[in-house]
Amino acid sequence: MSRPLIAILRGVNPIEAKDIAAVLIEAGITRIEVPMNSPSPLKSIEAMAKAFGDDAQIGAGTVITVETVLDVAKAGGKLIVSPNADPKVIVATKLAGLDSFPGVMTPTECFAALGAGADGLKIFPASLLGLDGLRAIRAVLPIGTQVYAVGGADHTNFAEWIGASANGFGIGSALYKPGFTPAEVATRAKAMVQAYDKAKLG
Incomplete structure (x- = not known):
């Protein structure tokens, strides 16, 4: 089952990247981004993409330049997540x-x-946008637009955001912080998946 959850591994390093990705995928989180302000992010992306490219969508976050997009593609990444909406980067x-x-x-x-x-x-x-803000924007978006809530949305309020029309979520520090072991990430990922499934079934 593919869930609309993106794990944001800010601060992950290449040495641990594959092990962290493995426990996330096993728990049921199959979309993973490595923010570009992490240590050697392209090496982490490459390691995860080589190991799990057939089982998960690996990519980069905090992508703000066209050059970075090309670097991520060369590393085997399939997903680009940005903090802003730069048409050049999207194209x-x-x-x-x-x-x-x-x-x-x-x-x-x-x-x-x-x-x-x-x-x-x-x-x-x-x-910052909030539940009411999302509802208001959703009313004018094209039908079928995929909207992911990131920053303030997590296992404690999945149901509220889903009720406000969020399709998915990007989860950062609630899943991973530098220093977390794979076992710790596994425990958090399983809890996150359970919370999402419960909220989705409503």
Whole structure:
């Protein structure tokens, strides 16, 4: 079962990347991003993509340049997540054959991102937009638009965000922080998946 959960491994290093990815995938989280401000992020992406490219969608977060998109593609990444909505980055992502999830906040940014070819929208920070803000924006978005809540959405409030029309979530420090062992990440990932499944069944 593929769940719309993206693990954000900010701070992960190449030595541990494969082990962390393994426990996430085993728990049922099969989309993983390594933010570009992590140590040697391209090495981590390459290691995970080589090991699990057939079982999971591995990619990069905090991507703000076209050059980075191309680097991620060379490393085997298939997903580009950004904190902003730069049409140049979105277009480059699609030309490289990768999925694009740019960060947006306003209706103008949402439509500009979709117009550039984004596969989905990352509402960021979700805590700033809030549940009512998401409902209001959803009312004008094209039917079927994939909206992921990131920043303020986690296992404690999945149900509320799903009720407000969120399709999925990006989860960072609730899943992984530098220093967490694979066993700790495994425990958190299993709990996250259980919380999502419970909220989805409602």
